[in-house]
Amino acid sequence: MRKKAQINETPICQLRMQAISDAMSVLSGKWKFHILGTLIEGNKLGFMDLLREVNGIGTKMLSKELQDLEVNQLISRKVLDTKPITVEYAITENGRTLSPLIDELANWGIAYRASILNKNTND
Amino acid sequence: MRKKAQINETPICQLRMQAISDAMSVLSGKWKFHILGTLIEGNKLGFMDLLREVNGIGTKMLSKELQDLEVNQLISRKVLDTKPITVEYAITENGRTLSPLIDELANWGIAYRASILNKNTND
DNA sequence: GAAAGTAGTTCCCTTTTGGAAACTACAATA
DNA sequence: TATTGTAGTTTCCAAAAGGGAACTACTTTC
Secondary structure (H helix, E strand, O other), rough: OOOOOOOOOOOOHHHHHHHHHHHHHOOOOHHHHHHHHHHHHOEEHHHHHHHHHHHOOHHHHHHHHHHHHOOOOOOEEEOOOOOOOOEEEOOHHHOOOOOHHHHHHHHHHHHHHHHHHHHHHHH | OOOOOOOOOOOOHHHHHHHHHHHHHHHHHHHHHHHHHHHHHHOOOOOOHHHHHHOOOEEEEHHHHHHHHHHHOOOOEEEEOOOOEEEEEOOHHHHOOOHHHHHHHHHHHHHHHHHHHHHHOOO
């Protein structure tokens, strides 16, 4: 009867756990998935476009989340030389690899909600 | 030139956004994925087993996260009539549906880390 | 009788997150 | 010249999240 971790001590589990922490650290926060999802759907959006698209977000959080996403190379930011300067936010190649994950998450959420509702209906 | 949301106003996007919020609310926090992953891997673990398996977690957070997961029907809790009472935590059917999502997240994390390291190496 | 193992809870604290409102700054428009 | 639109930043605050340490309570083993 050993009293040490047995499951998560394996190198493969360590790697996966680390990978999950990595992923969570760049995807954490209330708005990241919504912003990324919006930019995957409609490509090249301005700051004010995103502010209108992402329901409920304010300028401070939008600005902060966009900076995070840019630092982590999931979106790109391009300042255009227009009068009122405009900024073009777009998904990067790296960011687009999140598409299956976002789909998976959305589909799981839909299925989960349905399963909970069924359970309650059958009670 | 309309100044209202165009992308996320569609019913399908609304549904997806809501689903993502649902999923995030039950999966939020630093430890949920680690606990769920551990319970998917090794089935039926006690409180102290989980405390040893989930690296870095303390009793307070473990207790709280397990309660959350149980309320949301992703894990089950069964008190056994043993001397020192023991408790068996296990993944539920509902919880097991997260398996593909956790895999996706872990694999994305691995690929993302590799892509960032490559980028920096090529600089 | 003391130690160790079971499974937690409670208290107190710091850090992180999120948000509202006001503000900057510049240019075109009415 | 006042308003509107661009893209943010700053300040101030409240709530949530996270964690260490001590504590409960019960039983078996040393």
